[in-house]
Each structure stands twice: as C-alpha cells, then as structure tokens.
Amino acid sequence: MQRKSLRFGKGFRVAFSVRRAQAAEMVLAPGDCEGDEDNRHRGADQWLYVVSGTGVATVEGRRVPLKTGTLLVIEKRERHEIRNTGRTLLKTLNFYYPPAFDGEGDPVGPGREH
Template sequence: MKKKTLRFGKGFRVAFDVRRAQAAEMVLAPGDSEGGPDNRHRGADQWLYVVSGTGAAIVDGRRVPLKAGVLPVIEKGERHEIRNTGRTLLKTLNVYYPPAFDADGNPVGPGRKR
C-alpha cells in the first residue's frame, strides 16, 4: 500500500504512481491556466476531482464549469485546458490511467502529451 499526504502547493506535482495509475495534485492561481488548445494525453484518461475553488475545463472546445466536488473525466486524446476563473486557488486531484508523467511532471509512456 502507498500513502501520501497531499500539500496542494503551487503548480502541478505528481504525488505517486502504481503500475497502472498515477495521482497528481494541481493548484492554479486566479486567472492561471494549464494545458491549452493542443494539449492532450494520447494514451491516458485524466480524472480531475475539484477539491476547492472554481474554474472551467475546456474540452474539445466545450466549456465545463468546475467547482468543489465536481469530477470530470477527460478521455485520452481529448484536447483540453483547465482555467481558474475564481478569486481563490483552484485545487484539483488528478488521476491518470495509465500514468502520464514522470516524477518531475514530464510526459512519459503511452499517456504522454503530443
């Protein structure tokens, strides 16, 4: 069993992974965004649980509102961007299946960004 206490510091940070899945934490300041119109994971689905804050996920051109408790799933290959549209930090817990990043946050394996 693996266990980690999440800190939700600034930016994107891989928490840990196991053979077939990976957890990461992401914190965006008001007005910040991550990803973009060409960002996608070719081989990994991304489950993005909103811990706190408000924002929007733009997935294949469709805007999905984000707030605490929401759990969108960005399927492999979908182009996406996450934006903080609120006045406080947007904190998310991201689960990738299969793992998409190395410990430094660089894309790896079948889930790598293209």
C-alpha cells in the first residue's frame, strides 16, 4: 500500500507508481498549457480528472471543455494539449497506464512521448 497527500502545487508532479499504473498531479496557471500538437504518449493511456478550474483539452484536433468533475481519457498515441482557459488554477489528477514518467516527470518506458 502507498499513500500520499497531494499538494496541487504549480506544475506537473508524479505522486507515485505501482506495478503498471501511475498517479500524477498537474496544475496550470491561467493561460498556461501542457503539451502541443505533437504531444502524445506512445504506450500509455492518460486518465485526466479535473479537481478544480476550467480549461480545454485538444485531442486529435477535437476541443473538449474541461471543468470541475470532468473525467477525460486520452488514449495512447492520441495527440493532445491541455490549456487553462479560466481565471483560476486548473488542477487535475492524472493516471497513466502503464507509467509514463519517472519521479522527476521525464518521459520513460513504453508510455514515453513520441
């Protein structure tokens, strides 16, 4: 068993990984984005849950509005960008299957970005 209290400080932070899954928190300031038209995880699905804030996800060119309570699955190899379009922090909890990042937040293994 692993347990961690999430802080949701600015930026991307891996919480921990177990076997074939990983949890991470991501916080974007108003106007900031993560990813771009070439961002994708080669071998990992990303489950993104919006804890608070508003934004938009662009997945394979399709815009998806994000707000508190939204759950979005970005499948492996799908190009995507997450952008904060609101006036407050966009806080998300993300799960990767399999793990896509090391403890420093750098892409690793089969989930690494292409």
